Amino acid sequence: MKKYTGLDDITDLKELIAEAREIKKNPYAFEHLGKRKRLVMLFFNSSLRTRLSTEKAACNLGMDVTVMNFNSDAWKLEFEDGTVMNADTSEHIKEAAQVISQYGDVIAVRAFPTLTDKAKDESEYVISSFEKYASVPVVNMESATAHPLQALADAITITELSQQSKPKVVLSWAPHPKALPHAVANSFIGMMQKMDVDFTITHPKGYELSADVVKNSKVVYDQDEALKDADFVYVKNWSNYKEYGKVIATPETHSDWMVTSEKLGTAQFMHCLPVRRNVIVADEVLDGDQSVVIEQANNRTFSAQVVLKRILENLASKSQKEKLESSRYEY
Numbered sequence: 001m002k003k004y005t006g007l008d009d010i011t012d013l014k015e016l017i018a019e020a021r022e023i024k025k026n027p028y029a030f031e032h033l034g035k036r037k038r039l040v041m042l043f044f045n046s047s048l049r050t051r052l053s054t055e056k057a058a059c060n061l062g063m064d065v066t067v068m069n070f071n072s073d074a075w076k077l078e079f080e081d082g083t084v085m086n087a088d089t090s091e092h093i094k095e096a097a098q099v100i101s102q103y104g105d106v107i108a109v110r111a112f113p114t115l116t117d118k119a120k121d122e123s124e125y126v127i128s129s130f131e132k133y134a135s136v137p138v139v140n141m142e143s144a145t146a147h148p149l150q151a152l153a154d155a156i157t158i159t160e161l162s163q164q165s166k167p168k169v170v171l172s173w174a175p176h177p178k179a180l181p182h183a184v185a186n187s188f189i190g191m192m193q194k195m196d197v198d199f200t201i202t203h204p205k206g207y208e209l210s211a212d213v214v215k216n217s218k219v220v221y222d223q224d225e226a227l228k229d230a231d232f233v234y235v236k237n238w239s240n241y242k243e244y245g246k247v248i249a250t251p252e253t254h255s256d257w258m259v260t261s262e263k264l265g266t267a268q269f270m271h272c273l274p275v276r277r278n279v280i281v282a283d284e285v286l287d288g289d290q291s292v293v294i295e296q297a298n299n300r301t302f303s304a305q306v307v308l309k310r311i312l313e314n315l316a317s318k319s320q321k322e323k324l325e326s327s328r329y330e331y
């Protein structure tokens with residue numbers, strides 16, 4: 001694996017999940033692979049799971065880790081080409097990405113969307129600029145439109161906990177007071193399209209996600225109908241996509257979309273966390289036996305670790321090739 005910025009970087013999902021599960025059984029088996037390799041993690045937004053699990057994954061592989069909260073600690077970055085930088089941005093991504101590439105062997109970035117400028121968000125200008133100007137592999141720790149490390153952890157969790165060969169998985173929108181990104185839902189949908197599952201999406205009318213993401217996945221507007229006989233219910237809020245970034249359906253107008261034990265039936269409950277109790281989901285669900293959110297978060301370590309392992313292996317084979325080529329040149 002050369003990088004991990006989206007689900008398209010996965011060539012063999014089944015193998016990747018199987019390998020992540022092996023790593024989970026034996027997390028230190030490759031503790032020498034990352035020796036003298038450094039992961040630099042850059043956060044433009046808050047994080048609990050991604051920050052701690054990705055650092056743990058890197059350490060399990062013997063890597064060193066540097067974490068930087070970009071907004072509070074670094075210079076404000078300019079991403080536009082040819083700008084006269086006489087306002088509030090102090091450093092251009094062109095220099096920053098090249099400089100960071102000298103300090104880190106892998107760069108991981110978290111950068112949420114503006115939720116005000118759809119075109120800018122969909123251009124993924126932050127993570128794609130890092131990809132463009134960095135000379136080392138880039139890992140997506142949740143960008144404007146995608147959260148592929150989360151989706152891989154979700155796929156591991158469903159594979160581990162499924163009691164059916166083709167489980168019924170439902171992604172349900174739920175209300176939230178704030179405008180939230182589409183990234184988690186987008187990547188979960190993309191992942192379910194790659195898996196052998198019976199997949200349904202449910203949300204209020206008008207809350208359609210990008211057609212480029214949903215493709216031909218089934219959408220059912222009646223939540224009760226969608227949830228019928230589900231094996232896994234994945235709940236997530238997202239802000240309106242058409243009226244970009246707006247909160248049209250609120251916890252007040254759509255409290256009936258909150259997931260309760262009655263709605264869940266016999267399904268297992270999933271959420272990427274953090275989750276707002278009694279807004280997205282009732283206490284009884286999170287505190288009950290059918291919630292798998294803690295194990296789902298545990299799998300973030302193994303999703304990050306399998307990705308970093310594949311990237312480190314690719315770096316090792318690249319440097320092996322370079323050594324061979326330079327020794328050929330000497331003779």
Ligand SMILES: NCCC[C@H](NC(=O)CCC(=O)O)C(=O)O
Nearest residue numbers: 142180181183184272273274276
């Ligand atoms: N990384 C996991 C989810 C991050 C983000 N959630 C949030 O911002 C929730 C914040 C709050 O509930 O205040 C999202 O939906 O993409």
Ligand SMILES: NC(=O)OP(=O)(O)O
Nearest residue numbers: 047048049050272273
């Ligand atoms: N699920 C997830 O990405 O959590 P954090 O935002 O806490 O990293």
